[in-house]
Amino acid sequence: MTDARPNVxxxxxxxERADLVEPxxxxxxxxxxxxxxxxxxxxDRAYTPTSICTSARASLLTGLYPHAHGMINNSHEADAIRTELPEGLPTFGELLADAGYENGYVGKWHVGRTRGPEAYGFEYFGGSDDHHDDLDERYRRYLESLDVDADSETVTDAVYADDGDEEMLVSGTTSxxxxxxxxxxxxxxxxxAVERRAANGDAPFFHRTDFLGPHHPYVVPEPYASMYDPDDVEPWPSYAETFDGKPRAHDRYRHYRxxxxxxxxxxxxxxxxxxxxVTFIDDQFGRILDALERTGLADETVVVHAADHGDFTGSHRQFNKGPLMYEQTYRIPLVVRDPRTDTVEESDAFVRLHDLMPTFLDWAGAETAAETHARSLRPLLSGDEPDDWPDSVYAQYxxxxxxxxxxxxxxxxxYKFVYNGPDRNELYDLxxxxxxxxxxxxxxxYEDVREAMGERLxxxxxxxxxxxAGWVPKTL
Structure with a gap:
């Protein structure tokens, strides 16, 4: 009997910022x-649960907000609160594998120091970088197959950030x-991986590829490095930031970075x-989508694109991300193509990155975890928004x-309301x-609005x- 469940x-x-690819x-x-x-x-209203790599990726795997899975800061740093997910916490990789899916994984992991994708139900095909994971040496071997010396790379037009202690490469052109x-x-x-799946077996597959960009350093090859003229790049409207009335960390963060x-x-x-x-990565998406078409898998494969979080790239005069809960880093791109059914072109429902966890399981006909902070997006794809779908979105840092x-x-x-434990709160009329x-x-x-938003929070x-939860409401 043929398995009718889709590949994913x-x-x-x-x-990756949402405004890069939104209509x-x-x-x-x-x-x-x-x-x-x-x-x-x-x-159109997709948000990360938290704008930091390890925490967001752990939420994606578990369907939980960071306070519940415990990976509240980056696992590779010396001050990591947790260096691995807690033992026994259900993840969608393991639950999909239990449901009969063949799971593959390529690229960045960054959810722990010692346990990689293979510990969570995936077959790992390589591609990590040594800064975050160093899971394999396949990229170096790939360069050798191209007769390219990995140590021969040079970066021109380099721009560095200098925090007084060291310089960090931010941007440049690779040779x-x-x-x-x-x-x-x-x-x-x-x-x-797609070609192997097409050639082997009838079991449905889930494949995940985690690109390492467009995270800084924005070091790209030609012709992409000169594709966009800096003279044509208009200043972000938020570049008019003065920091007046904002938490002190906002102004200080530019210096810190x-x-x-x-x-x-x-x-x-x-x-x-x-x-x-971004355009360079998009061209790689094209190669992957073409492979789906070429192998005959496109009509039975759901394709999902998202980002773990966004990027300031000068918005609010900031770099990277941090203790600033602005749209540029919390709103993310999210697009789902399901060729098996009629779907709406756009949804304005508030959704979160970790809602993908139960969505993946829903497509597989698998039970979700007993404890979850997420909901399947499947009804939204057909335009059937449940009556109890939230009319707001919540996030943490x-x-x-x-x-x-x-x-x-x-x-x-x-409106957006931000609680800042160490400093003044924020309220914006969007x-x-x-x-x-x-x-x-x-x-x-705005006193009434502030009180109402505090109650929502x-x-x-x-x-x-x-x-x-026992402390914050008292401070409002």
């Missing part, structure tokens, strides 16, 4: 993500040709390379390598101030058993 191909990027978004060439979006469903880059290599591994002396001319150069990185820093956020159609430049948390005319914290 999941393409995750690292630090009518930034002037970046992404024909293959457009191709997915135009034949699938775009989720490697596109086919010798890790980005291309990850697509190559994925195409190989070593970018407080970057002017717009510098940022425009970085943004142009970031755009080129716990800190990074600089130390712990408690934040909680709730966002509705019009209809009147879509770029979040004016903090209204202490404005007397407290309700979310109660609903997910947030460990700060």
């Amino acid at each position: 191909l999941f393409l995750l990027t690292d630090q 009518g978004g930034l002037p970046v060439e992404t024909p293959n993500i457009d191709r997915l979006r135009e034949s699938g469903t775009w989720f 490697l040709p596109p086919e010798a880059t890790r980005t291309y290599f990850l697509a190559e591994l994925t195409v190989d 070593g970018v407080d002396d970057f002017d717009w001319e510098t940022w425009a150069e970085l943004v142009a390379n970031y755009f080129g990185f 716990h800190g990074d390598e600089f130390g712990l820093y408690s934040q909680r956020m709730v966002r509705t159609d019009r 209809r009147e101030d879509p770029h979040e430049l004016r903090n209204l948390a202490e404005h007397p005319h 407290a309700a979310w914290m109660d609903d997910v058993d947030d460990t700060l």
Whole structure:
């Protein structure tokens, strides 16, 4: 008997902004993500549960907010609170494997120091980088097959951030040709995996590829490095940030990241390379989607694209991400193409990255974990939004390598409220101030709004058993 359940191909990027690929978004060439979006469903209000790599990826695996899985900061750093997921915590990889799926994984992991994808139900095909995971040596062997010396790479037009202690490479042009880059290599591994699945067996498969970009350093090969002219890059509206009325950490964070002396001319150069990185990755998406078509798997494979979180790239005059819960880092791209059924073109429901965990299991006909903070997106794909679907979204932040820093956020159609444990809170009227430049948390005319949003935040914290639920409402 033929298994009628779909294959699932999941393409995750690292630090990709939603406005890069949304309908009518930034002037970046992404024909293959457009191709997915135009034949699938775009989720216009998709958010990460937290804007930090390990924490977001652990939430994706488990369907839980970070306070519940415990990976609240990056696992590779010396101050990691946890270096591995707790033993026995159900993950979608293991549950899919139990349901009979053949699971594959390529690329970045970053959810622990010693236990990789193979410990969570996946066959790992390689592609990690040594900074975060160092799971294998396959990329070096791949370069040898191309007769390329891995140590021969040079970076020109380099831009560095300087925090006073060390310089960090932020952007540049690599001397490697596109086919010798890790980005291309990850697509190559994925195409190989798709071709093997097409040739072997009838069991449905789940395949996940985690690209390492467009996370900084924005080091890309030609022709992508010169594809976008910095002179054509308009300043972000939020670049008008003055930090007036904002938490002190916002202004200090530029210094911490070593970018407080970057002017717009510098940022425009970085943004142009970031755009080129996105287009380069998109071309790799095209190679993977073409492989699905070529092998005859496209009609029975659901394709999902998302990012773990976004990137500032100069928005609010900031670099990377951190204790700032702005749209540029918390709103993420999310598009789902299910060729087996009619789907709506766009959904404006509030959804989260970790909602993909029960969605994957739903497609597989598998039971989800008993404890979860997530819901399947399947009804939204057909335009059937449940009556009890939330009309707001909740997110967290716990800190990074600089130390712990408690934040909680709730966002509705019009307003965003941010609790900052160590500093003043934030309230933004997104209809009147879509770029979040004016903090209204202490404005007397918004007192009723502030109280209502505080109540929403407290309700979310109660609903997910947030460990700060007994404390935060008292401070509001």
